Amino acid sequence: MRVSELAQRTGASPRALRHYDANGLLPSQRLANGYRDFPEQAIERVRRIRLLLAIGLDLEDVAQLLPCFAETGELTPCDRAQERLRGQIADIDAKMSALRATRRMLAGELRQWAGPPAERDPARSPDRPPAEHAEGPREERRHEEL
């Protein structure tokens, strides 16, 4: 299939896909006319790429990680990849706990400062976990289903 199809089937922009390709993350053939020709495989692959990116890895990291996901019998760089992944996991865990701490502090402060019970949506109290707010006159930037 060609870029735009892959694009709409994955949710990534054609630009992004070419970018992945350019960085060797996305194997593609070329048709006689020079157009990229992606295999069905690519869909799965793009999903993986985006997942890894969403985690906070950069393209280079992703490139290292991908061969660990089978389908080719690569046996090489998974070593370093694991370490990177492990590092990312640790980072995120750290962020999480920092976040929790912050949320606690904030919630505590807000309770003091609270004063009059706002006429706000009562389902959203500062000391209750996320519950996924779906609002926004803001930008359309929604994160995918991951």
Add this chain to the structure above:
Amino acid sequence: MRVSELAQRTGASPRALRHYDANGLLPSQRLANGYRDFPEQAIERVRRIRLLLAIGLDLEDVAQLLPCFAETGELTPCDRAQERLRGQIADIDAKMSALRATRRMLAGELRQWAGPPAERDPARSPDRPPAEHAEGPREERRHEEL
């Protein structure tokens, strides 16, 4: 105290501190000669700033959030701040679950590909969670939704 002292007492670079100051995050007096003069308070404040930044907020968000942390009786912009914070929390939660998924996949693949037991440190197997070196974040099983 002056920048460089605050810098080495907080771990931030003088450059960064001036940046925070320039953006109104870090209140400072000026000495007769024009040098910045930070109060002891600043140390705590910088810690907070960096914590928020580490979470993934930007300076503007941090600026909104800081007055919610007491010490001044500010009563204003915590509203939007809360929303931002909530959004960040959601993002991080998403990353976390993505991370967990990835770890699972990676671990699974590696089991297949494993072959000969590498002569690596046997304490670190790819399918066991981080285990955290020092005072690491808890392995909390709480919000698994999303």
Add this chain to the structure above:
DNA sequence: TTAAACTTTGCCACCGGCGTCAAGGTCAAG
């Protein structure tokens, strides 16, 4: 006095993923 160590402000560089032209090739439909 003079050099060294600090300070100030201001501006430019960088990173990285991708948006966004721009200039041009390909191809099916009218």
Add this chain to the structure above:
DNA sequence: CTTGACCTTGACGCCGGTGGCAAAGTTTAA
């Protein structure tokens, strides 16, 4: 043929925190 959708490569822009450099003033040590 022409139009228009789709493709190609290449280049520039952006964001935002920070590094780095420059020019200039201050303070301190020798």
